[in-house]
Amino acid sequence: MRKINVNQITEIITDIENELSRMNQLEKDIKETYEKIPQYPELTITLFESLALKLHNFYTGCERIFQIITDELNGGKPSSFDWHRRLLERMANEQNDRPGVITKNTVKQLKDYLGFRHIVRNIYGFELDIDRLETLVNNYFSVWHNFREDINNFLNWLHQLKDVIKS
Numbered sequence: 026m027r028k029i030n031v032n033q034i035t036e037i038i039t040d041i042e043n044e045l046s047r048m049n050q051l052e053k054d055i056k057e058t059y060e061k062i063p064q065y066p067e068l069t070i071t072l073f074e075s076l077a078l079k080l081h082n083f084y085t086g087c088e089r090i091f092q093i094i095t096d097e098l099n100g101g102k103p104s105s106f107d108w109h110r111r112l113l114e115r116m117a118n119e120q121n122d123r124p125g126v127i128t129k130n131t132v133k134q135l136k137d138y139l140g141f142r143h144i145v146r147n148i149y150g151f152e153l154d155i156d157r158l159e160t161l162v163n164n165y166f167s168v169w170h171n172f173r174e175d176i177n178n179f180l181n182w183l184h185q186l187k188d189v190i191k192s
Contacts, residue, residue, distance in 0.1 A: 033097065034187040038180060040093045045176060048086045052169055055079045059162055074150035076162055081145040083165065084138040087172060091116050091126070094179075098123050113139060124182055127175040134168040137161060 055076065062072050091112050095102050099120055103111040113135055116126040127135075141161055145153075 029098065029190075031187055031190050034183055034190065037093060037097050038183050038187075041090055041176065041180060041183075044086055044090050044093070045173065048083065048169070048173075051079060051082055051086065052166075055083075055162065055165060070151060073153060073155055073158055077141075077145050077150065077153055077158055080138060080158070080161055080165065081142045083169065084135065084142045087135060087138070088112065090176060094123075094126055109139060110136075124179070126179045127172060131168070131171045131175050134164070134171065137164070138168070 058072055058075050058079065062069055065072065088109065092102055095112060095115070102108055103115065105111075113132055117129045117132045118125055138161065141157070
């Protein structure tokens with residue numbers, strides 16, 4: 026891990042907490058949108074397109090947190106065409122005195138959302154595989170819970186590191 030001071034750790038914590046706050050709002054939006062599907066059958070495709078974008082945003086939020094961590098603590102994200110996948114996989118590993126950020130199980134769960142984000146970026150909404158999207162939405166709440174728990178554990182480690190550096 027690069028040499029880091031208390032102010033830098035405080036900024037990392039603040040940036041991660043801000044991103045988590047946005048992702049908490051996203052959770053509410055996903056739930057509200059998904060609950061509308063049975064109520065508005067004439068809007069099913071539109072609502073699923075909205076959910077696809079929200080799941081895209083979910084993974085993007087996860088990746089923003091990973092980028093904050095790797096840029097500030099590890100000196101930068103991986104390079105090359107598959108850097109998104111490599112960044113995700115590295116988050117489960119200890120690196121340069123930094124503990125793993127998320128568990129291997131969370132990495133495995135998030136790979137589905139990384140892959141889906143790529144699909145959302147490259148197709149039209151009406152081409153979505155609704156069954157896959159519905160599976161991802163149904164799994165989202167569990168994956169989000171696991172991710173948030175892992176990140177909160179990492180935030181606790183950052184707070185402890187800050188205390189050690191202060192003393």
